[in-house]
Amino acid sequence: MSATSWAIDIDRDDITQVNLVEEATTPLAPGQIRVHLDSYAMTANNITYAVFGKPAGLFGNDQGYWDFFTERAAPGRLPVWGFATVTESAADGISVGDRFYGYYPMAENAVLNVGKAGPGGFTDVTPRRTTLPPIYNAYQRIEALPDYRAADHDYWPVFRPLFLTGWLIADQFEDESDYGAGQILIASASSKTAIGLGFSIKQRPEPRPETVGLTSAANVDALADQGIYDRVISYDQIMTLNAATPAALVDMAGNGAVTRVVHSHFGNNLKASIIVGKSHWDAQADGAGLPGPERQGFFAPGRSQKRIADWGGAAFGQKIAESWLAFMDVAPRLTSVDKRSGGDAALAAYREMLSGQADPKKGIVVVP
Template identity: 65%
Template sequence: MTNPRWAIDIDRDQITEARIVDEAETTLPEGAIEVAINLYAMTANNVTYAVFGKPLGLFGNDQGYWDFFAEREAPGRLPVWGFATVSRSNHEGVPVGTQLYGYYPMASHAVLHPGRVSAHGFTDMTPRRSTLPIIYNQYQRVDALGDYRAEDHDYWPVFRPLFLTGWLIADQLEDEGDYAAQQILVASASSKTAIGLAHALQQRADRPRVIGLTSAGNVAYVEQLGLYDEVVPYDAVGSMDSAVPSAMVDMAGNPQVAASVHNHFGDALKASIVVGKSHWDANDDAGQLAGPPRQMFFAPGRSEKRIGEWGPDGFRQKLEAAWLGFADLAPRLLAIDKRTGADAALAAYDETVAGKADAKTGLVIVP
């Protein structure tokens, strides 16, 4: 690609169909800013965004993830987490050169409409985003982040949003008395959200046992993370003690794994929480499941609950302290695989959708 401005369009119905498109520079509306995206992460979480991109009522208002950066009649633009720098500005409160962390399209540039501008950042007020969860619409000034350290820069977009989700799941488990479970089964234990959850659970003195479920090929890697009390391959779930009260947190949404756990533990399974759908192409027909109904975990809803209870500053302080406790561990968990340009971005997306991304690396794109 010779054009420095590009984006990746994705078919909303067939997420494997994606292509690079040129993006011309447009006139910047009054009050808007343009950002040049500096670095973003590509993880299995982004596949979940693509799978749930179409309006499915996921946000309770007939909107999906595609609605953040594309109109309904246009191809999908996948949301990603990363850093950007303001390249043009028609907003006096957000000058050129301001560095931001937040939610962007898989592209080289994006136009945002800042509102509620403060020393910490702003909320994007693009009309189609106004009824979407506010946590996705908030952009934070890098120099105002209390837990940002330059040495963690590349790990931020890889781990920070997924660590937040894992931390919120751990908070819900504790809030619910762990659903009376004596052990937490974490399916897709090598995933970054699972790693965040396991680390957060480790901080509790009174926690249940934490058991990582993973593929046979990932057992050694998950064991060496040192975050789980035990690691069990999927094909050995049937050898576990089925009488132990358990709760499952399913990061990948593979119905066959869910069926093996549900049907093995039955009534001893006290809760079954689904977090993601990175196994988007797995056969959903797993038959009747024993045990409890599966429930979807929605991180924005949990965060909004805690912000309401703790206040924005209290929430931020708790999250910052938790992240700093994890950040030192991140470089020991995986290596950064940094790729540059539009072609590399498309290849990274294709690789992740195909389930070929290496769990031992953090894939980041420099547009």
């Protein structure tokens, strides 16, 4: 094993300040494992993690996404979703060579603290992580994933967490009788979370609300051809929508200008306004004095916990698996995988996503 490995540090106060660093390999404590990241995805979701790296009230306490992998005095380490292989183990129930899907730092290697190890995987029990949402602390053995297919491997880190978020939003709409809306407007419709939402709503039997994907003019035709949404329009066509038809807005990017246009056009006929992420991290929030409903945040871990309590973990997993496998049958025609290798490529991928220059038709997979 190399005496050092690369990692990427991000300034907690300025997420544009980022450095590729070398880390020394230190001995494991009892209960710890060292893993080598095999692959992880870089998506707009990761930029949302960076934006909310510092405490922002998301978790109901004074913690943020930086707290998963670094202590407060250290630079931020961005969480990513991916696969890793155990290279060293001082934990019962975990062997060298075991492979897990889960939440890792943007780095070549990671040290995790193992708890509740079993046939399905384990939970990380690092003290600062135990007060963070449990969905982020679960590591699943690849062999135990009921809906894993080898052919879908590269799409798991690219789509799985984002599809799950979209599926959970769709579930909330159905649970809330669609808030009385006859049309659901989905901003940043080319994003992977939006695609997951559009796909999940379209799986519902009629009658259901019409889904309207909102995107830039350059993306309209290609996005419409995918058949994910009932209709796709550009942002400058929002005012052509029928304001007499009750609507709901799902904003994937936190772009205040788009939100203001929708609220102003529909007024009190906008029945819900849900903000999911903040990938447009530098866009003006512009939320003051909006007509229509108060904007509400959507937090996927909270919704997951509710549904697990409602249905039980097995039933929740089965519902996700059925929808995921149906989505995996169409995912390759929606997005191609763009693999990047090594630390320099990982740094460049982060900067590319942060700048908003990443191609939405490609899923970036980093191979450390």
